[in-house]
Amino acid sequence: MTRFNGKTVLVTGAGTGIGSAIARRLSDEGANVAVMGRRAEPLQAVAEPINGLVVQADAADTEQVNAAIQHINSHFGPLDVLVCNAGGFGFGTLTDNTNDDWDKSVQANLNTAMVTARAAMPDLIAQQGNVLMMSSIAGLAAGPEACGYVTMKHALIGLAKSITRDYGGKGVRCNTICPGWVRTEMADSEMAELVERKGLSSVEEAYALVTRDVPLGKPAMPEDIANAAAFLCSQEAALITGAVLTIDGGATIVDVPTIAFADE
Numbered sequence: 001m002t003r004f005n006g007k008t009v010l011v012t013g014a015g016t017g018i019g020s021a022i023a024r025r026l027s028d029e030g031a032n033v034a035v036m037g038r039r040a041e042p043l044q045a046v047a048e049p050i051n052g053l054v055v056q057a058d059a060a061d062t063e064q065v066n067a068a069i070q071h072i073n074s075h076f077g078p079l080d081v082l083v084c085n086a087g088g089f090g091f092g093t094l095t096d097n098t099n100d101d102w103d104k105s106v107q108a109n110l111n112t113a114m115v116t117a118r119a120a121m122p123d124l125i126a127q128q129g130n131v132l133m134m135s136s137i138a139g140l141a142a143g144p145e146a147c148g149y150v151t152m153k154h155a156l157i158g159l160a161k162s163i164t165r166d167y168g169g170k171g172v173r174c175n176t177i178c179p180g181w182v183r184t185e186m187a188d189s190e191m192a193e194l195v196e197r198k199g200l201s202s203v204e205e206a207y208a209l210v211t212r213d214v215p216l217g218k219p220a221m222p223e224d225i226a227n228a229a230a231f232l233c234s235q236e237a238a239l240i241t242g243a244v245l246t247i248d249g250g251a252t253i254v255d256v257p258t259i260a261f262a263d264e
Helices: 019-028 041-049 062-075 099-126 147-170 185-198 203-212 223-231 257-259
Strands: 008-012 030-038 053-056 081-084 130-134 173-179 244-247
Touching: 008 019, 008 099, 019 030, 019 041, 019 203, 019 223, 030 062, 041 053, 041 099, 041 147, 053 062, 053 185, 062 099, 062 185, 099 130, 099 147, 130 147, 130 223, 173 223, 173 257, 185 203, 223 244
Parallel strands: 008 030, 008 081, 030 053, 081 130, 130 173, 173 244
Antiparallel strands: none
């Protein structure tokens, strides 16, 4: 498929996991892909095989992002697609969080998207492009001891809706994906913690435990998210904007109080 031939794409948080899978998928479909993150080495590993452009920058830093977009413009041309994938900090309960912890969560999960989308908007208006926000099922419900992460992932959906409302008339689309458990380095580390807490034998057993009551009974792979991202960012989704697509194996449709009645 060549849905992105000649299109310029920026993916933030692109060094690992979902971001790297999206970068590869859109490149496979013809896009010129710039990968942004704070660590050069993983970005280079993603960019080299796809002839991508490494942009080492903090997606929450206005000056760095503005300079990055200028660099992308000079290398590939104006942006057609922005994928806001950076994030990840924000664990602990409300009372566990210091002001510094909270600020880090805002920076990592919300400001990265706001700052980058704001800087990219002139290009996206000119190109009639689109933005994809990577939220989480934590943006739809609350898991334990993840107050900052849950709050910011909810806020990302609000940001996407505001962009949809304010820039739809200028031809810009904005959609959100809410993944459930996805097998990434970040999720693997959380599974390792669960192994210790529960006395499990392996990370595989931990994944089985967290997906036990999920209808499809398994976590997603990064490529599953990339498949959906490619559709939403393509012209095949030209009339889809403001949508929130959940990719969680059915986790969020489960009526939790009835789990006790399910067949063993």
